[in-house]
Amino acid sequence: MAPEPSEPRTVVHVDPFKTEVGQKGLHNRWHPDIPAYCKVKQGEVFKVECHDWTGGQISNNDNSDDIQNVDLTRIHNLSGPIAVEDAQPGDVLVVDILDITPFPNMQWGYTGVFERTNGGGLFSNDFDSKAAKAIWDFEGVYAVSRHIPGVRFAGIPHPGLIGTAPSQELLDTWNKRERGLVAEYGDPTPAVALVPNAQGAYIGQDIPDDVRKRIHDEGARTIPGREHGGNVDIKNLSRGSRCYFPVYIDGANLSLGDLHFSQGDGELSFCGAIEMAGIATLKCSVIKDGIKKLGDLKQPIFLPSPIDPMYAQQIIFEGLSVDVHGDGKQYSMDATVAYKQAARNCMAYIRKLGYSKEQAHLLLSAAPIESHVAAIVDVPNACVTMGLPTAIFDRDILPTDDGIETRKYTNAALRSDGVRCKQD
Structure with a gap:
């Protein structure tokens, strides 16, 4: 036995x-x-x-x-x-x-x-x-x-x-x-x-x-x-x-x-x-x-694990090795700069949905976001992409002819003195 x-x-x-x-x-x-x-x-x-x-x-x-x-x-x-x-x-x-x-x-x-x-x-x-x-x-x-x-x-x-x-x-x-x-x-x-x-x-x-x-x-x-x-x-x-x-x-x-x-x-x-x-x-x-x-x-x-969440539909945001969200500086094949630009582009979209800067930052860290190096040979611009799964939201977030619906949400947990990060 x-x-x-x-x-x-x-x-x-x-x-x-x-x-x-x-x-x-x-x-x-x-x-x-x-x-x-x-x-x-x-x-x-x-x-x-x-x-x-x-x-x-x-x-x-x-x-x-x-x-x-x-x-x-x-x-x-x-x-x-x-x-x-x-x-x-x-x-x-x-x-x-x-x-x-x-x-x-x-x-x-x-x-x-x-x-x-x-x-x-x-x-x-x-x-x-x-x-x-x-x-x-x-x-x-x-x-x-x-x-x-x-x-x-x-x-x-x-x-x-x-x-x-x-x-x-x-x-x-x-x-x-x-x-x-x-x-x-x-x-x-x-x-x-x-x-x-x-x-x-x-x-x-x-x-x-x-x-x-x-x-x-x-x-x-x-x-x-x-x-x-x-x-x-x-x-x-x-x-x-x-x-x-x-x-x-x-x-x-x-x-x-x-x-x-x-x-x-x-x-x-x-x-x-x-x-x-x-x-x-x-x-x-x-x-x-x-x-x-x-x-x-x-x-x-x-x-890797054979078990991953099945989020097939994503909105893909591109980032290049140019600081388009800052001083516009051109970098040579810098994938970190490209990643940051892809993330900033994705954050801007999430903020248009009605979320705060802090919430967008936190969400892209926590959710099963997919990021890939799309191109690393096309001088001078490295290209990195970031995919935002649409199904994690309780509403349709796809772009439409009328733009993106903005809703009002409560914010993330902030400092008790009210001091926040720099706002756009």
């Missing part, structure tokens, strides 16, 4: 209603000396509970003061590290993402626009960004928000951040090149790189004081994605996706967190996506000598 199925074990437990402080199995820096918190077998199905990326600093309320005052030295409280049996440097760690769900007793998430001087974001200088927020309630697979009325869409839950631990050599490489950026560009707003900073560092394990100090002083910040994976923010890494990560130390030491209920391509707000706390169900295996076998693997390979 076949054995009865058993519930997968939970290797990291988290209380999402408390800060990260005092909770075991969490860390917010990358360093090879952070010991594995737990170990899993190859082929074992296991669960990992994850805090939201700020460690519980954001509340389900109707103002954005918490976004304004968030402590960004404490962010990305990752669950792990999780050692995988028989993983060694030179191997490839294969991670199957079997499921991502919010906590049963925490069926909400948030999207935020950060202050230009505290975190900033892609449009922080364009808009002189001030804190704004949307709370999203989860209704099964759908998300709705009292702060962006008239919108409902299916989520694609995924880890914004997942990766293996670096070797000391790789960590030193990261720190050298990122310090080099700061040396070259100084201290602009927003920053060009975030170098090691002991303030806010957290390692939720009992380790010797000298090891803890070394990790705090040398540990790489978790904000950028790097060769090991990290903060990749790929919305298609949802249920059923598979990840191939280079292994740099014994056990691989997998960590993950920064869970999202939904996100658009590009996550154009720094606190973009619908951020949430939740539970990941994973399975791991190892390809021995996989780095060589997979073509001298320099960075991870991902197989």
Whole structure:
């Protein structure tokens, strides 16, 4: 008789209603000396509970003061590290993402626009960004928000951040090149790189004081994605996706967190996506000598989820590498400029529907927006497109001979002092 199925074990437990402080199995820096918190077998199905990326600093309320005052030295409280049996440097760690769900007793998430001087974001200088927020309630697979009325869409839950631990050599490489950026560009707003900073560092394990100090002083910040994976923010890494990560130390030491209920391509707000706390169900295996076998693997390979929301009809907005929304400057093949112009064109359309600048910014971060590099060879103008799904709105938003119907909506959650971003 076949054995009865058993519930997968939970290797990291988290209380999402408390800060990260005092909770075991969490860390917010990358360093090879952070010991594995737990170990899993190859082929074992296991669960990992994850805090939201700020460690519980954001509340389900109707103002954005918490976004304004968030402590960004404490962010990305990752669950792990999780050692995988028989993983060694030179191997490839294969991670199957079997499921991502919010906590049963925490069926909400948030999207935020950060202050230009505290975190900033892609449009922080364009808009002189001030804190704004949307709370999203989860209704099964759908998300709705009292702060962006008239919108409902299916989520694609995924880890914004997942990766293996670096070797000391790789960590030193990261720190050298990122310090080099700061040396070259100084201290602009927003920053060009975030170098090691002991303030806010957290390692939720009992380790010797000298090891803890070394990790705090040398540990790489978790904000950028790097060769090991990290903060990749790929919305298609949802249920059923598979990840191939280079292994740099014994056990691989997998960590993950920064869970999202939904996100658009590009996550154009720094606190973009619908951020949430939740539970990941994973399975791991190892390809021995996989780095060589997979073509001298320099960075991870991902197989996307076979489950995506079916939003066939989109309004496509084009963006070119010309700052048509600013000073008109011509840039040469700059896809970031082109992406920003596509987003600004899409935002202008959303605002014509009746939404505020803040709501347009938040919505394009949170909804399953598709963005593509359409052309990267036609000098001097790179072309990027952004697709806005029409079915996420509770009305027809297609262009007509009479133009676009404008409705009046309540606004996003703003600062309690009423200060907003620069308005057009």
